[in-house]
Amino acid sequence: MSIFRILLDSNVYLRLANNFHPLLYKSFGEKNYTLYLIAEFQKEFNKSPRLKNKFGWVNQPEYVENRKHQLRTLKKQKEQIKLTYSYLWAQNISEGFGASRVDVKALAYGSVLDAPVVTDDSDMTELAEPFGIEVWGLLDLLKIMYKAKRIKKNEIKALIGYLEYNEFPRRKRRGINRKVLIAPRGGELNPRPPEAD
Numbered sequence: 001m002s003i004f005r006i007l008l009d010s011n012v013y014l015r016l017a018n019n020f021h022p023l024l025y026k027s028f029g030e031k032n033y034t035l036y037l038i039a040e041f042q043k044e045f046n047k048s049p050r051l052k053n054k055f056g057w058v059n060q061p062e063y064v065e066n067r068k069h070q071l072r073t074l075k076k077q078k079e080q081i082k083l084t085y086s087y088l089w090a091q092n093i094s095e096g097f098g099a100s101r102v103d104v105k106a107l108a109y110g111s112v113l114d115a116p117v118v119t120d121d122s123d124m125t126e127l128a129e130p131f132g133i134e135v136w137g138l139l140d141l142l143k144i145m146y147k148a149k150r151i152k153k154n155e156i157k158a159l160i161g162y163l164e165y166n167e168f169p170r171r172k173r174r175g176i177n178r179k180v181l182i183a184p185r186g187g188e189l190n191p192r193p194p195e196a197d
Contacts, residue, residue, distance in 0.1 A: 004031040005071070007110050009103045009119035010044065012138055013037050017066075018057050019159055020151055025069035029148030036071050038109055044102040077112050084108040088127060097123035107133050
């Protein structure tokens with residue numbers, strides 16, 4: 001049975017995993033969509049006292065166990081990921097983007113494995129574009145999950161409520177438009193889930 005791999009950036013994982021547990025490695029939909037987080041996430045998370053304080057649930061046993069299901073890559077793919085990462089990281093620095101190392105690595109995985117990377121980070125999206133890396137927004141993923149009956153309408157509303165309470169006010173103070181946060185590229189924020197087919 002073939003699967004359709006989808007990679008999550010750090011922020012998307014932190015927004016979704018506590019609400020839709022178990023999030024990773026559980027196939028859904030006709031295409032067997034399967035969500036993954038790269039292994040490097042754990043190292044980045046453990047280095048950040050701010051993240052550990054805000055998202056204490058991440059290191060609870062059931063979430064650690066869920067993250068043990070990793071992407072399998074061949075030796076040649078690992079070499080390609082390393083090379084792609086070096087080009088992406090150089091571009092990230094030269095363009096003044098603020099993408100973290102682990103998120104740039106996720107883009108490298110997406111490029112080599114031909115898998116979309118879910119992010120609402122505008123720097124990651126801009127970094128991915130010239131390299132032809134497919135990027136989805138959080139709403140793109142939620143729409144797929146909803147249509148596949150992986151999540152329910154009330155769960156989407158709860159997530160939107162969480163984001164509005166926890167993230168939108170902070171981003172507004174920084175002058176960041178909330179549409180950028182969870183709308184698909186070029187799309188409008190729509191707190192209502194898409195209609196089922």
